[in-house]
Structures are given as structure tokens and as C-alpha cells.
Amino acid sequence: MAESRNEGLQRDPNRINAAPSKEFFIYMLTRDVQLSRAIIDLLDNCVDGAKRLRANGSFDGLWVTITISPDLFSITDNCGGIPVEVARDYAFRFGRPKTAKDTPGSMGLFGVGMKRTFFKLGNRFEVKSKCETEEFDLNVDVNQWVEMGEDDPNDWHFQFSSVTTGIPATPERETGTEIIVTELHPAIQSVFALENFQTQLMSEVTAAHMLSLQRGLGITVNRLPVQLQKPSLFVSDEVQPAVQDLTFERRQLDGKEGEGVHVRLLAGLSIRSYPDGGWYVFCNGRLVLKADKTAASIWGTSHSMRQYHPDFAYFRGYTFFDSAVSALLPWTTTKTGVDIDSALYKAVQQQMIEISKPILAFLSSMAKGQQEGQIDEGALDDSLSIAQSTEIQNITTIAAFRANVKQVPTGPKYGRIQYSKPIEQIEKVKTLMKAKSLKEIGERSFDYFLEYEGGE
Amino acid sequence: MSSFREVNYTLRPAKAVERRMLGEMFRRLHPFGRVEDYQYVGFGSIYFSDFQLVHRSLGIDEMISIEKDTNAKACFEFNKPFASIDLIFGHSADVLPLLKWETKSIVWLDYDGRLNLDVLSDISTFCTKAASGSVLVLTVNAQPELDPGEASRNQFAHDHGGKFDVGAYRLSKLEENIPGKVPPGTDGRSLRQYGVASAFYRTIINQIEEQLSVRNSTLRTKDMMAWRQFAHFLYKDDALMLTVGVVVFNETDRTVYDACSFQGLDFVRLDDSPYIIRVPCLTTKELQHLNSQLPAKDPNTRPTCPGVPDRDIDTYREVYRYFPNFSEVLWT
Numbered sequence: 066m067a068e069s070r071n072e073g074l075q076r077d078p079n080r081i082n083a084a085p086s087k088e089f090f091i092y093m094l095t096r097d098v099q100l101s102r103a104i105i106d107l108l109d110n111c112v113d114g115a116k117r118l119r120a121n122g123s124f125d126g127l128w129v130t131i132t133i134s135p136d137l138f139s140i141t142d143n144c145g146g147i148p149v150e151v152a153r154d155y156a157f158r159f160g161r162p163k164t165a166k167d168t169p170g171s172m173g174l175f176g177v178g179m180k181r182t183f184f185k186l187g188n189r190f191e192v193k194s195k196c197e198t199e200e201f202d203l204n205v206d207v208n209q210w211v212e213m214g215e216d217d218p219n220d221w222h223f224q225f226s227s228v229t230t231g232i233p234a235t236p237e238r239e240t241g242t243e244i245i246v247t248e249l250h251p252a253i254q255s256v257f258a259l260e261n262f263q264t265q266l267m268s269e270v271t272a273a274h275m276l277s278l279q280r281g282l283g284i285t286v287n288r289l290p291v292q293l294q295k296p297s298l299f300v301s302d303e304v305q306p307a308v309q310d311l312t313f314e315r316r317q318l319d320g321k322e323g324e325g326v327h328v329r330l331l332a333g334l335s336i337r338s339y340p341d342g343g344w345y346v347f348c349n350g351r352l353v354l355k356a357d358k359t360a361a362s363i364w365g366t367s368h369s370m371r372q373y374h375p376d377f378a379y380f381r382g383y384t385f386f387d388s389a390v391s392a393l394l395p396w397t398t399t400k401t402g403v404d405i406d407s408a409l410y411k412a413v414q415q416q417m418i419e420i421s422k423p424i425l426a427f428l429s430s431m432a433k434g435q436q437e438g439q440i441d442e443g444a445l446d447d448s449l450s451i452a453q454s455t456e457i458q459n460i461t462t463i464a465a466f467r468a469n470v471k472q473v474p475t476g477p478k479y480g481r482i483q484y485s486k487p488i489e490q491i492e493k494v495k496t497l498m499k500a501k502s503l504k505e506i507g508e509r510s511f512d513y514f515l516e517y518e519g520g521e
Numbered sequence: 522m523s524s525f526r527e528v529n530y531t532l533r534p535a536k537a538v539e540r541r542m543l544g545e546m547f548r549r550l551h552p553f554g555r556v557e558d559y560q561y562v563g564f565g566s567i568y569f570s571d572f573q574l575v576h577r578s579l580g581i582d583e584m585i586s587i588e589k590d591t592n593a594k595a596c597f598e599f600n601k602p603f604a605s606i607d608l609i610f611g612h613s614a615d616v617l618p619l620l621k622w623e624t625k626s627i628v629w630l631d632y633d634g635r636l637n638l639d640v641l642s643d644i645s646t647f648c649t650k651a652a653s654g655s656v657l658v659l660t661v662n663a664q665p666e667l668d669p670g671e672a673s674r675n676q677f678a679h680d681h682g683g684k685f686d687v688g689a690y691r692l693s694k695l696e697e698n699i700p701g702k703v704p705p706g707t708d709g710r711s712l713r714q715y716g717v718a719s720a721f722y723r724t725i726i727n728q729i730e731e732q733l734s735v736r737n738s739t740l741r742t743k744d745m746m747a748w749r750q751f752a753h754f755l756y757k758d759d760a761l762m763l764t765v766g767v768v769v770f771n772e773t774d775r776t777v778y779d780a781c782s783f784q785g786l787d788f789v790r791l792d793d794s795p796y797i798i799r800v801p802c803l804t805t806k807e808l809q810h811l812n813s814q815l816p817a818k819d820p821n822t823r824p825t826c827p828g829v830p831d832r833d834i835d836t837y838r839e840v841y842r843y844f845p846n847f848s849e850v851l852w853t
Contacts, residue, residue: 255734261727263705289706297682336680340700454682488592 084218087211090159094177095185098399100256101266103185104131105273106178106400107140107244108284109351112277113171114144118237120169126238128283133263135254136247138186143241146196149228152203157223169389172351177398183207188248195240199230267291273400276350279458296345298333298381298460301452306333307420307466311413315393318409324389328413331457332382332420333466334428334449339375344382344417346403348394354403361405363418370418371425376432379445380424383457384417423466431470445470482507534800535756537570537845539764542788542798543658544574545843546751546766547627552780553654553770554625557581562620562628564588564613567600571629576603583624585609587616613643622650629658635698636661636721641728648732648746653771658752659725663718663763666694688712699724715795718755718763722793725765726750733769743772751783753790756798763795787839800840801833808844815841 098106111129118127129142147156155165161176173179183190184207192203204226215221249257256262263286270284270291278284284291298306308331315325335341344362346354358364358373362382365372386394386409395403395410403410431445448470491506500506550556557580563571565586575581584606588597591610601608609616613630620626628651630643640661647657668687669677677693678685688709695703695712704723712720729748737745752766770778783789788796803811807826814824815838823834837844 252738255738259727259731259734260704260723261702261731264702264727267705268701286705295682450676450679454680456682 084216085159087215087221090180091184091207091211094181098181098185099401100185100253101262101269102399102401103178103182104133104138104140104266105270106173106182108270108274109172109400110179111140111142111144111242112274112282112350113168113173114142114146114242115277115282116170117168118145123281124277125281127281128285130288131266131284131286133257133266133287135249135258138246138249138253138257139244141241141243143238145237146194146200146240146242147192148196149199149201149230152192152194152201153225157203159221168391170349170387171391172349172400174391174396183246185250186246186253187250189246191243191245191247193243193245195235195242197235197237197240198232199228200232201228202226263287263289272355273352274350275352276347295456295458296335296381296383297454297456298331298335299449299452300333300455300460301448303448303467303469304334304452305464305467306331306460307424308460308463309416309420310463311416313409313412315390318393326386326388326393326409328387328416329385330383330413330416330420331460332380332417332424334379334424334452334468335381335454337378339378342378342380343373344384344421346384346386348386348396348400348403349388349391350385351396351400353396353400361403363414363421368414368418370421371429376428377425379428379449380421382417382421384413386413420466424468427466427468427470482511532845533758534845535758535798536762538798538800538840538843539754539756540571540574541843541845542754542786543629543752543764543766544578545786546783546789547575547579547656549781549783549786550627550654550656550768552777553774558625559583560585560621560624560626562587562617562626564629564631565597565601565606565608567597569600569602569606571631572606573602575627576605581627585620587611587613589613612639614639614646617643617646618650620650622655623652625652625654627656627658629660631658631660632662634662636663636724637698638700638702641699641702641724644725644728645732648729648769649736651746651769653746653769653774654777656766656768657729658764658766660762660764661721662760663715663721663755664760665713665717666691691717695720702727715755715761718761718795719793721763722753722765722795726793729767745772746770747772747775747778749778749783750791751789753793753795754788754798755795756800798840799836800844801829801836803829803833803837805846808841808846811837812841 095103108129108131115124115127127142127144129140129144132139155162155176157180158176159180161174165176183205188207190205190207194201202225203223205223210223267286267289270286271278271294274282274284274291275294275296278291278293279295300306308329311328311330313326313328315321315323318325341356343356343358344354345352345356346362354361360367363370388394393409395405395407397404405411405414448468491503494500494506494510495503498506498509500509547559548556550559559579559581560583561572561575561581562585565572565588569586572584572586576584582605584603586597586601586606586608588608588610589612590597594610597608628647630640632640640659644657644659647655651657669690674685674690677690681689681693686709690709691712692703692707692709695707695717699721702724704720704727707720733746733748740746746769748767748769750765750767752764754762754764756762756764768778768781784791790796807829810826811824811829811834817824817838823831824838826834
């Protein structure tokens with residue numbers, strides 16, 4: 066087969082070579098993904114394993130341990146292992162072949178993440194997997210693999226060190242995968258020596274896999290458990306977050322028949338926090354956009370919206386895309402953002418914008434007449450103080466946003482006066498006036514002038 | 522114990538002991554070059570106590586005091602004790618990047634406040650720019666967060682859902698101080714007594730390691746910067762304060778570092794267990810009486826002093842060489 070192809074190459078002068086090279090995957094593609102994200106890519110595979118074992122159930126008892134050190138990287142799970150057939154025919158291919166079976170609702174879908182991470186980390190990797198009735202072990206020296214040549218990409222292959230099938234049934238808790246990467250690249254070694262990297266990785270895992278953690282998956286990094294954070298919104302008689310469900314037919318998305326995409330939107334108010342405010346997007350339970358404050362979600366003139374602003378620090382929006390066919394969802398290969406050109410995403414984005422508008426208008430009205438970035442916290446906080454901080458998974462009633470907070474009284478319009486004066490003069494006036502604040506000086510001197518000079 | 526044995530807050534004796542101990546450490550830098558030729562960078566305020574030390578006892582002439590209070594420039598200028606102190610007004614974040622870093626430097630950033638992103642950013646500046654043989658000393662407030670009042674407890678419980686938990690509250694405060702930098706595995710329940718100090722200590726060390734690692738990533742081996750800690754103090758005149766001191770040097774100067782033999786000083790700490798500066802409150806007469814018996818020929822013989830507890834005497838033995846002499850003087 067390969068030979069005839071080569072002959073074909075020589076025969077047909079119009080034929081142009083477009084074959085990939087190993088170097089492209091090893092040295093180029095690895096630049097597109099941040100180190101911590103590359104590690105989380107491997108974690109996605111573990112979570113997919115957990116989903117295969119417990120399609121809709123709890124992940125209690127399932128775990129993933131990640132070890133990072135200057136000598137080796139490893140990630141081990143008890144999430145079912147990789148079947149030999151899957152490893153032989155699909156898992157190690159570059160790109161996902163058409164014939165590959167989809168794990169319903171999976172996170173891994175491009176056929177690029179795992180290999181890219183291996184190449185990014187080091188020169189030697191080992192994958193050991195144990196399923197219910199079979200197990201394998203694979204050892205690869207990347208430099209040797211490059212030197213093997215194999216100009217025809219159809220010849221690219223790795224070799225199992227050992228494969229055993231038909232072993233007596235292994236209990237579920239003993240099945241799993243262990244990945245070890247050694248001969249780490251020098252740049253990776255020096256980063257893995259830093260405790261700050263561990264901190265960063267743990268906080269990104271907390272965010273990226275908050276839903277898996279919530280389902281009970283245990284994740285540790287260097288033996289320390291990754292903490293679970295539960296996103297929440299305020300709910301009370303007076304404050305109601307918006308909840309909306311959308312369904313998209315598969316036929317409209319890729320022309321095929323079958324189950325489409327389910328989307329849930331939640332938006333409302335939470336604890337005031339400038340960095341945490343913004344929009345969160347999940348695809349099949351994996352966070353891909355975190356506290357977004359850009360045009361990738363709802364903000365800015367391209368959407369005829371205001372830019373994110375300190376007044377909006379109470380705002381949170383959550384979008385959950387779910388589909389059995391993960392390729393339908395708007396992820397990017399690095400899973401660090403959304404495919405903003407996807408028709409599905411654009412349609413959902415419109416709804417995200419619409420659902421946000423009343424909330425942002427409400428927050429702007431609270432801020433009206435107040436200095437920018439300083440919402441009249443009194444009125445809002447009074448209302449929020451009786452609202453319950455409620456985990457978003459417990460907010461399920463479809464509803465529109467509502468907030469009956471007493472607004473800044475309507476009536477005369479207010480303007481704001483601001484000016485600077487030398488400190489000494491200010492201190493002098495302050496003493497004469499016995500004023501307690503600069504604001505008081507301004508207001509009283511204005512009233513004084515109005516009283517004496519503004520009379521009818 | 523009666524209150525006369527407690528610390529006299531106005532005089533900050535532990536701080537004075539720390540300053541002298543640091544001076545002794547700085548003196549050991551001589552293998553890197555004449556200590557007089559270092560530049561000293563600090564926050565002199567209006568007292569310039571650290572400048573008194575480095576000029577008088579180390580002979581350093583080139584001194585820079587960074588002063589963030591720009592409203593009373595004349596006052597600071599007037600109180601400058603020596604002509605060669607260059608007073609630069611501004612925040613350390615603005616001033617530090619502009620300094621002459623080719624010169625070996627002793628930089629003591631003696632903050633009043635807690636560790637925060639500004640402090641970490643100052644550490645980055647030092648680690649990015651400092652010449653081999655330079656020293657960074659950081660002092661920050663590491664007092665544990667008090668158990669908050671009823672209102673704050675309720676607010677916290679409401680915002681986070683569930684019951685109030687002082688550990689979770691302290692951890693959230695720590696996260697506010699150093700967002701994204703809290704060392705992995707930090708348990709809120711540990712943030713009492715010296716817990717905040719040890720979290721801050723790790724954060725400082727992590728920042729130094731990270732910044733030097735980035736700086737080194739493109740350097741030849743002989744130019745790569747290593748760091749060694751020499752100071753790790755805890756002391757408490759009022760709030761608990763943490764001081765960490767490190768020296769950075771390149772591969773070429775590694776043997777020079779060894780020649781400094783910091784280990785020769787009792788109060789040097791090379792790891793995460795701090796030297797706790799304890800200062801007994803003693804009268805001038807008691808001090809003189811104890812001094813006359815020190816250093817003891819036989820280290821197992823404890824000096825004596827009527828009415829002074831043994832514990833105070835032992836503490837005093839450790840610090841007596843660095844103990845400040847406070848006396849009342851009437852200037853006429």
C-alpha cells in the first residue's frame with residue numbers, strides 16, 4: 066500500500082505532498098497549549114473514563130492522582146483503564162479517525178491532547194492500563210521514535226511492551242491507567258520544581274473540573290486534595306436569578322440525525338468580586354471560559370454592550386453546553402476558550418446577551434448617581450443580606466431575572482461636582498467648618514453659596 | 522507574671538535586636554567585596570534607624586531611602602541623619618526598578634503591612650535585577666487574623682453559605698492578601714499563632730524561586746543566580762512580624778558564598794524554622810549585673826540576678842550582645 070503510494074508520488078507530476086511530519090507534532094503543536102492546561106488535558110481523559118464507568122451516577126470512590134517533580138510527571142487513576150483495542154486503533158493516533166466510537170458526553174475529542182502533553186513534558190513516556198479483562202504497557206522514547214523516520218505517516222506507530230487479554234475479571238476499583246513521563250525537558254524541570262506552579266495547577270484544576278469534583282471525583286496534586294468550589298448565586302423572595310434552557314437539534318448543527326445539544330443558562334447576582342465577576346462557559350462539564358470579561362462572552366461594543374466594569378462585580382453568568390456528541394460543542398483544542406465562530410455558540414451567545422441585559426441594567430441603575438465603581442451598596446446589600454447564597458446546581462426553576470431592590474429614589478436628577486485644591490487650603494476650610502470629610506466640605510460650601518447668592 | 526516584665530511598646534526592643542543581628546549578618550558579606558562598597562536601600566521613615574546602623578557600623582556611604590509619603594518632604598529631608606542618603610519619594614514599586622542594580626546591594630524592605638501583591642512585585646524586581654552578592658531582607662506583619670465580631674461573622678456565613686468557620690474565614694483573608702499565591706495545602710485551621718507567618722514565609726520563598734528560575738532560564742550556567750537564606754526571624758513588639766533575608770549569587774561566586782560562613786552566627790536560620798527573638802524586660806541595673814557575668818565561662822552555668830526568672834535570664838543570654846540600651850535623656 067505504502068509503496069504504491071510512493072510510486073504514485075513519482076508518477077503524478079501534479080501531485081503535491083501534504084504529509085505531516087513528526088516534528089510538527091513534537092515541536093510546533095506543543096507551543097499552542099500552556100503547560101498547566103496540557104496537564105489538565107490528561108485529566109480530561111481520566112474524567113471521560115469515570116463517565117464511562119458511571120454514566121450518570123456519582124464519582125464517589127474514583128480518584129486521579131497527579132505527581133509533579135523535576136524528575137518525573139505522573140497521572141494515575143482508577144477510572145476504568147483504556148481498552149486494548151482503543152489503544153491499538155485510536156487513542157494514540159494523531160487526530161481522531163472517523164471510525165472512532167464517541168464516548169457519550171466526553172471531554173476528549175480531538176485526538177491531540179494526550180500526545181501533545183507527552184511531547185510537551187519530556188522525552189520518554191509510559192502508559193500502563195488495566196481494564197476488566199485486559200491490560201497493556203507502552204513505553205516510548207520520543208527521540209528514538211523520531212529517528213525511526215517513517216516518512217509515510219501511515220507507517221507511524223508505537224509498540225506495546227506487553228499486552229495481555231482474557232485475564233480473569235478485575236474488580237472495578239483495580240482498573241485504571243497510569244501515565245509516567247520522564248526525561249523531562251529542562252524548561253519543564255525548572256517549572257516543576259516550583260511550588261508556585263503547583264498552586265497554579267491546583268487552582269486551574271479546581272476551576273476546570275468543578276463539576277467532576279462536585280460529582281465526587283477525588284483529585285490530588287502531589288498528594289494534596291484539590292478543593293471543591295461551588296459556584297453560587299443569591300436567591301430570595303426579592304432576588305431571583307434567570308434560568309433558561311435551550312435545545313438544538315443535531316440536524317441543524319451537522320446535518321446528521323440523533324440527539325442534539327442541550328444548553329442551560331443561569332445568570333444573576335453573587336458576592337461582589339471584580340475578578341470573579343463575568344461569564345463562565347462549560348462544555349460537557351468542563352470549564353472552558355472562566356469569569357470572562359471580553360467579547361468572547363457578552364461584553365463590549367461588538368455586541369452593542371458595555372464593557373465589563375466594576376459596577377458589574379456582582380454579576381455572574383453560567384452556560385452549560387451538554388451533548389452526547391462532544392464534537393458538536395464549541396470547544397477549542399486547548400479547551401481554554403470557545404470557538405467563537407461556531408454557529409451554535411453564536412446562537413447561544415445571543416441568548417446570553419439577552420439574559421444578561423436586565424441584570425446589567427439593574428446594576429447600572431443601582432450605580433446611577435453614585436460614583437463609578439461604587440454602587441449604592443447599602444440598598445443592594447440590604448436586599449442581598451436576606452438572600453440565600455445558593456449553589457447553582459440547586460437553582461433549577463426556569464425563571465426570568467427579578468430584583469425588587471429599592472432603587473435610588475427617582476425625582477430630581479443629580480450631577481456630580483469634583484475639583485482639586487491645595488491640601489493646605491482644604492485643611493484650613495476643614496478646620497473653619499469643623500467638617501469631618503472632604504465630601505462634607507464640598508457639600509457645605511456649595512450649600513453656603515446657594516443660600517447666600519442663589520436666593521430668589 | 523507582673524506587667525513590668527512585659528514589653529515596653531514604645532521602644533520596640535525586639536526590632537532593635539533584629540536590626541543589630543542583621544547588621545552582624547551584613548558584615549559577613551565581605552568575601553563578596555568590601556561591605557563599605559555596597560549600596561543600602563531601605564525605608565528610612567523619619568527615624569532612619571537602619572541607616573544609622575549601616576553607615577555607622579558597616580561604613581556604607583551609598584544609601585537610598587524610599588519614602589512613600591510625599592506630603593511632608595521637607596520633614597523627611599530635615600531628619601536625614603547623613604548627607605549621603607539619597608531620599609527618593611514614591612512607592613517602592615515605582616522606585617526600585619530605577620535603581621542602579623549593577624552595584625551590589627543590601628535591600629531591606631521593612632513594610633508595616635502584611636504580605637501582598639505589591640510586596641511580591643518588589644521581590645520580583647530584586648530577583649530580576651540584583652547583582653551577585655546582593656541581599657534582600659523583607660519584613661512583613663504576620664499577625665493572625667482576629668476572630669471577627671458578630672456582624673462580620675454573619676456576613677461571612679451569609680456570603681459563603683453555611684455556618685461561620687474561623688478557619689475558612691482566616692483562609693479567605695489570606696487569599697485576599699495574596700490572591701493566587703497561597704501555598705498549596707494551607708489549612709485555615711493552621712492560621713493561628715505562627716501560622717500566617719509560615720504561610721507568608723513559604724509564599725516569599727516561592728516568589729524568589731519562581732522569579733530566579735525565570736531569570737535563569739536563558740542564562741549560561743556560570744551566570745545563573747542561586748539564592749540562600751540567612752535570616753528568618755519572628756518577633757513581636759506589638760504585632761507579630763516576620764523577617765526573611767536571602768543573598769543571591771551566581772555560579773562563579775558560589776565558593777565566595779561559602780566563605781561568608783553565615784552558619785557561624787547562632788541566630789542564622791537557613792530553613793523554614795524561624796529564630797524567634799524574645800526580649801525580656803529588665804532594668805538597667807539588672808542588665809549591668811547580668812552583663813558582668815557574660816559570656817559565661819561555663820555555658821552550663823546560668824548567670825543569676827535577684828528576682829529575675831530563669832527563663833528571662835536564658836533569653837537574655839541569647840540576645841545580650843544585641844540588646845538595646847534605652848535611657849532617658851534630657852536635651853537642653
